Amino acid sequence: xxxxxxDTYYDPLxxxxxxxxxxxxxxxxxxxxxxxxxxxxxxxxxxxxxxxxYAKFLGRFSIIKENFLQDEHNILLExxxxxxxxxxxPTYCAYGLYKGFRANLPKHVDDNGxxxxxxxxxxxxxxxxxxxxxxxxxxxxxxxxxxxxxxQYHWRNEFTDPSNNEVEMIFFHFAEPEHWYFTIGPNHKxxxxxxxxxxxxxxxxxx
Numbered sequence: 001x002x003x004x005x006x007d008t009y010y011d012p013l014x015x016x017x018x019x020x021x022x023x024x025x026x027x028x029x030x031x032x033x034x035x036x037x038x039x040x041x042x043x044x045x046x047x048x049x050x051x052x053x054y055a056k057f058l059g060r061f062s063i064i065k066e067n068f069l070q071d072e073h074n075i076l077l078e079x080x081x082x083x084x085x086x087x088x089x090p091t092y093c094a095y096g097l098y099k100g101f102r103a104n105l106p107k108h109v110d111d112n113g114x115x116x117x118x119x120x121x122x123x124x125x126x127x128x129x130x131x132x133x134x135x136x137x138x139x140x141x142x143x144x145x146x147x148x149x150x151x152q153y154h155w156r157n158e159f160t161d162p163s164n165n166e167v168e169m170i171f172f173h174f175a176e177p178e179h180w181y182f183t184i185g186p187n188h189k190x191x192x193x194x195x196x197x198x199x200x201x202x203x204x205x206x207x
């Protein structure tokens with residue numbers, strides 16, 4: 001989908017011009033049983049042999065490394081092109097594990113190369129729905145919420161059963177070739193974040 005035919009609006013919360021996108025939806029049976037099992041095995045290997053990154057403000061443990069789940073990202077490419085845009089390319093993917101009393105996902109739009117997003121549920125112990133533009137989704141294993149991460153606000157309510165719950169997700173992201181992620185480079189995210197924080201400090205953070 002080209003953006004030239006899309007309506008736009010100014011978002012005062014981010015000080016950005018956002019596109020009006022189609023509604024998000026749930027995608028079932030994202031991977032074959034064999035591929036999904038391979039994903040779980042790769043995650044377990046990393047958890048057993050690496051120190052996961054931890055984002056305290058999200059209460060989230062992450063695996064973000066070059067070539068991690070690259071094969072799976074490429075498997076999704078044709079499916080993503082059929083869903084979103086025939087010209088898109090993979091940007092990056094990341095594994096996230098939410099657990100503990102700090103776990104949360106505040107209302108936001110994404111700063112990175114996340115024009116097109118496929119959020120895959122790997123596992124959970126207690127359901128913790130995700131909301132995109134006010135629409136509630138409750139993905140099961142090997143199901144994904146498909147939406148436009150840079151243009152559609154998404155969040156989760158208070159983390160459920162924080163003493164026991166663990167929610168595992170993989171975030172597969174894509175963008176068009178003319179996106180700054182490709183034309184300038186991934187490190188341009190730092191400038192995007194700087195401008196957002198500068199604006200938030202002026203008006204207050206999103207509630």
